[in-house]
Amino acid sequence: MLIACGNRRKATNTVDEFLKANLVNAEYETEFISMDSTYKVKDSVLVALQQQAPQDKAFKKGIKWEKPVPGKFIYMRMKVIQQEDTLVRTFYLDPEMTKVLAFKQN
Numbered sequence: 833m834l835i836a837c838g839n840r841r842k843a844t845n846t847v848d849e850f851l852k853a854n855l856v857n858a859e860y861e862t863e864f865i866s867m868d869s870t871y872k873v874k875d876s877v878l879v880a881l882q883q884q885a886p887q888d889k890a891f892k893k894g895i896k897w898e899k900p901v902p903g904k905f906i907y908m909r910m911k912v913i914q915q916e917d918t919l920v921r922t923f924y925l926d927p928e929m930t931k932v933l934a935f936k937q938n
Contacts, residue, residue, distance in 0.1 A: 839867070839906075839929065840864065840867055842929045843867055843906060843908050843925055843929045844862070844864060844908070844910075846925055846929050846930060846931065846932060847862070847908060847910060847923045847925075847932060848862065850923070850932040851912065854891050854892050854895050855890060855891060855892070855912070855914075856889070856890060856891065856892055857890070857914050859914065859915070860912050860913060860914045861912075861913045862910050862911065862912055862913070863910065863911040863913065864908070864910060865908075865909035865910060865911060865920070866908070866909045867906065867907070867908045867909070868906075868907060869904055869905065869906050869907070869927075870904070870905055870907060871903065871904050871905075873905050873907070873924065874902070875899075875900040875901065875902045878900040878905070878924055878933050878934040879899070879900065879934075881924070881934035881935065881936050882895075882897040882933075882934045884936075885897075885934070885935065888935075888937065890912070890914075890919055897933065897934070898926075898931055898933060900924075900926075900933045900934070901926075903927065904927050905924050905925065905926070905927070905933065906924070906925040906926070906927060906929055907922055907923065907924050907925070908922070908923050908925065909921070909922050909923075909938065910922075910923065919937075920937070920938040921935045921936065921937060921938060922935060922936050922938055923935045
């Protein structure tokens with residue numbers, strides 16, 4: 833249980849740093865929805881999500897992405913609350929939970 837809580841905190845901190853750097857409106861709150869790991873998402877899917885990111889008006893253009901390496905990814909669903917708007921996004925992180933590799937709208 834403590835390991836799970838520690839991993840959740842680490843992943844949440846990584847997502848929060850990503851949001852601080854890349855949201856157009858830096859005033860927000862987050863709510864955790866769920867977190868898990870998967871081997872089913874291909875790295876090519878994450879690259880496609882990276883390429884779609886500029887279309888999301890909530891995020892700045894020109895996000896610097898790292899190339900995903902095939903294998904296990906951590907994913908975290910979060911609510912991003914900005915004034916009256918609530919965005920639900922799934923963030924894909926590297927296995928060490930130190931980098932956001934991509935995100936998608938839910």
